[in-house]
Amino acid sequence: MLRLISNILSIVLILMVIQLRATVTQSGSSDLEGNTGWLYDYSTLGSNDTTYLNNTVYKATFTFDVTDNHDSYFIYLGTDDNENGNYLDDQASWGTYVKSGIFSGSQTITAEALYSTLDDHNADYSNDDKKLKFFVRRRGTFDANTDTLELSGIYEWHLEPPQAPVTPDLQSGDDTGTSSTDNETNLSSLNFDVSSLPVSGTNFEVQLTKEAWSSNYWRSSNTSTALTALTITTSTTMTLQYDSFSDGTWYLRANVKDQYGSISYSGNRTVHVDTQAPSAPNILDLKTTSDTGSNTSDNKTNDQTPTFTITPSSGNIMGDDISRVYFSGTVVTLTDSIIASGSPNNQYSSDDITVQTGELTTDNEYQVYAIFIDDAGNASSSSDSLTFTLDTTEPSSPAKPDLESSDDTGFLTTDNLTNKGTLTDDIQLTIGSLTDSDIDSVYLVMDNTDTLGRIELGVGNTSYTFTVNGLSEADHTFKALVKDDAGNESADSQGLSVTIDTTASSRPTLDLKTSSDAGRKNDDNLTNDDTPTMTVENLSASDSVIFYDNGSSIQSSLVNAASMDITLNQLENGSHPLTVKAEDPAGNFSLTSTPTVNVRIDTDPPSQPDGPDLKDASDTGHANNDDNTSDTTPEFTIGSVTATIDSIVLNIAGQTIGQVPTGSSIDITVPLSISPDGNYTVYATKIDSAGNTTDGSSMTITIDTEDPSTPAAP
Structure with missing residues (x-):
């Protein structure tokens, strides 16, 4: 029964009627209700269903007279299928009216009959335009008599419906x-x-x-x-x-x-x-993936195609609803990702809507709100506004990083050379010119690849110092960049090249230069030169050499050759244990020179020697103390000297004769003949071991080598 009902409910119906314009003859009439005639086209719904085509059902009402008593009357429809003028030989049962009991006298019977088995089971409507008639056949119950009454005139079948229209x-x-x-x-x-x-x-x-x-x-x-x-x-x-x-x-x-x-x-x-508007959306929420600054909830972005999440204030969003976004009164987009998901009949708790390329191009602060438009076109009231800032402008580049002078360890604090390169060494780099008001973050980048640090710049700060450690021994380039609170990144700053150098120079050597080693010996490091010149060797150009006196730094000089003569600043009298170290430009120190050069400074003059005394043997003449002599290479005695320490120089007639005394006095002979005859000043100079001199008192001698005149004869 259920299958039969299903089959019936699956029928596509085309109404069929026939032309009913003829009049009924004989003792009766008929009225065929054409508007209630249907042509059923069944389609197969299952393997057990039978296909029927063009099976028709008609309903008709007949009125005719009954003049004798019979139990039943049959109504027939006759079709002249073979077109021979005989309707009864092609008759088909339209239906049967049965009247039980005995009729007495004349009666008028009104009967309603159904005909449901028209033999026209093909799609070309073979009975169309064929002639038909209705008949009543009376069947006697007692005498078995039958007769046939022609109930109507001639009709025509019109079974084929008009052309069906296209669906509205x-x-x-x-x-x-x-x-x-x-x-x-x-x-x-x-x-x-x-x-x-x-x-x-x-x-x-x-x-x-x-x-x-x-x-x-x-x-x-x-x-x-x-x-x-x-x-x-x-x-x-x-x-x-x-x-x-x-x-x-x-x-x-x-x-x-x-x-x-x-x-x-x-x-x-x-x-x-549907004429009912949907509920209004809640305030929009900029998705964190579009909130491009470091703060993913400040609604500031450089994304010109941002995505917002929209939720209804009540109920759900239908899959074919529209979410429409307005920016300060301007419709920016009409997009619905839910439709794109292909589930228009589903319900959703939220919708993500993305602004399309080219629709949001002007940096500004916007008031953003949304409405829902349902699948019938009804628009909700608008949501509350979200303040949204679009900022695509790059911030200004920061200043070039600057190595802190305390970490610029060479002898120059501006050459960006440093020896801080161990795992525990820190160097500090300062980024300045952070003047844009919307700077959010500062980044330090090394060698164009490694981001060494990021900080969030506090309000009012215009510089920041990064601390970096564990750098390898090499040249490194540091750059800085900044990002603003919308996520825009500046161009890189100029690069700062920092050289990490932890290798020290070779150990230098030190010696007092001979010309500065004054005094009787030039290798005893005793001198009266209180700004002595030192010879330093095994140097590297561009280093600095540092002098130490008894371990304390006293001066330094830049190196321009492998060997240099360097004059020291004035030293005090006394011993000076001198050493040197080489410092390279990165601040690495060599080992201390060896051995220590003990330079003794003595600038005090010695005591005055005695004046020269012409020895008696050289004081010729009849008196040996008149300093008159004919000896042109006279010999003098000088007293008040110190043996082996002092030197005595005799000065006479342009000759300087120096000797080292062995006692408290010394005899010195003039080696070259003095000429011509005359008076000569003679003095002695005492020179101590450091080369300090003191002149003694002078004397005058007379050289006379002329023979006297021959006296007169007595």
């Missing part, structure tokens, strides 16, 4: 929802275009009807409701309008009726009418 199409202007083809609307007056209409004078009429079921279910004539009056077709495409649609789902068809009363139906059009 809701005009796009009335399809107000998400799509102009989804048959969702918020209008109560709708226009439908119906095409493929037959046109022939006044023979065809078209009408819009409402069905009680969707197109998947069988309809009978009492399930249809006419929405428009029958209108004569004047064009193959016509517009049918109905002005009283209410909220809900409507199942609509167009039907065409021909001049015989046969009706054909279009397919079903389902239209959803």
Whole structure:
């Protein structure tokens, strides 16, 4: 039974009627209700279902007189299938009216009969235009008599319906929802275009009807409701309008009726009418993936295609609703990612909407709000506004990083050479010129690849110092960049090249230069030169050499050769244990020179020696103390000297004769003859071991080598 009902409900119906214009002859009349005739087209629904084509059912009412008493009357339909003028030889049972009991006298009987087995089971309607008649056959119960009464005149079959119209199409202007083809609307007056209409004078009429079921279910004539009056077709495409649609789902068809009363139906059009606005959205939320600054909740971004999450204030979002976003009163986009997901009938708790490329191009602070538009085109009230800032402007580049002078360990604090390269050594680099008000983060990048640090710059700060450690011994380039609070990144600053050098120079050697080693010996490091010149060797150009006196640094000099003579600053009298170290430009120190050079400074002059005394042997003449002599290489005695320490220089006639005394006095002989004869000044100079000198008192001697004149004879 259930299968039978299902089969019946699956039928596509085309109304069929026949022309009923003849009059009934004999003693009776008939009225065939053509508008209630149906042609059933079954389709196979399952392997156990039988296919039937063109099986017709007709309903007719007959009135005829009964003049004798019989129990039953049979109504027949006769079709002249073979067109031989004989209707009874092709008769078919239209139905049977049975009257039980004995009739007495004349009666008028009104009978309603059904005919359901017309033998026209092919698709070309073989009985179309064939002639037919109705008959009543009386059957006697007692005497078994039968007779046949011709109940009607000649009729014609008109079984084939008119051409079926195309399913009504809701005009796009009335399809107000998400799509102009989804048959969702918020209008109560709708226009439908119906095409493929037959046109022939006044023979065809078209009408819009409402069905009680969707197109998947069988309809009978009492399930249809006419929405428009029958209108004569004047064009193959016509517009049918109905002005009283209410909220809900409507199942609509167009039907065409021909001049015989046969009706054909279009397919079903389902239209959803909805005039109720959806609930307003909550305030929009900029997704963290679009909130590009370091703070992912400040609604500042450089993303010109940001994505917002929209949620309804109540209920859910339907899959074919629209989320529309406005930026300070301007519609920026009309996008719905839920539609793209392909589930229009699903319900969602939120929607992500992305601004499309080219729609948001001007940096500004915007008030952003949204509305929902449902699938019928109803718009909600707007959400509260979200303050949203678009900023795509790069901040200014920061200043070039600067190595802190305390970490620029060489003898120059501006050459960016440092020996801080061990795992525990720190160097500090300062980034300045951070003047843009919206700077959020500062980055330090080494060698264009390694980001060594990032900090969030506090309000009011215009510089930041990074601490870096564990750098390898090499040249490294440091750059800085900044990001603003919208995530825009500046261009790199100029690069700072820092050299990490932890390798010390070779150990230098030190010696007092001979020319500075004054005094009797030039290798005893005793001198009266209190700014002595030192010879330093095993040096490297560009280093600095540092002098130490008894371990304390006293001066330094830049190196320009492998061996240098360097004059020291003035030293005090006394011993000076001198050493040197080489310091390279990165501040690495060599080992201390060896051995220590003990330079003794003595600038005090010695005591005055005695004046020279011409020795008696050289004081020729009759007196040995008159300092007159004929000896041209005289010998003098000098006293008040110190043996082995002092040196005595005798100065006479341009000659300087130096000797080291061995006692408290010394005899010095003039080695070269003095000439010419005359008076000569003679003095002695005492020179101590450091080279300090003191002149003694002078004397005058007379050299006379001339023989006296011969005296006169006595």
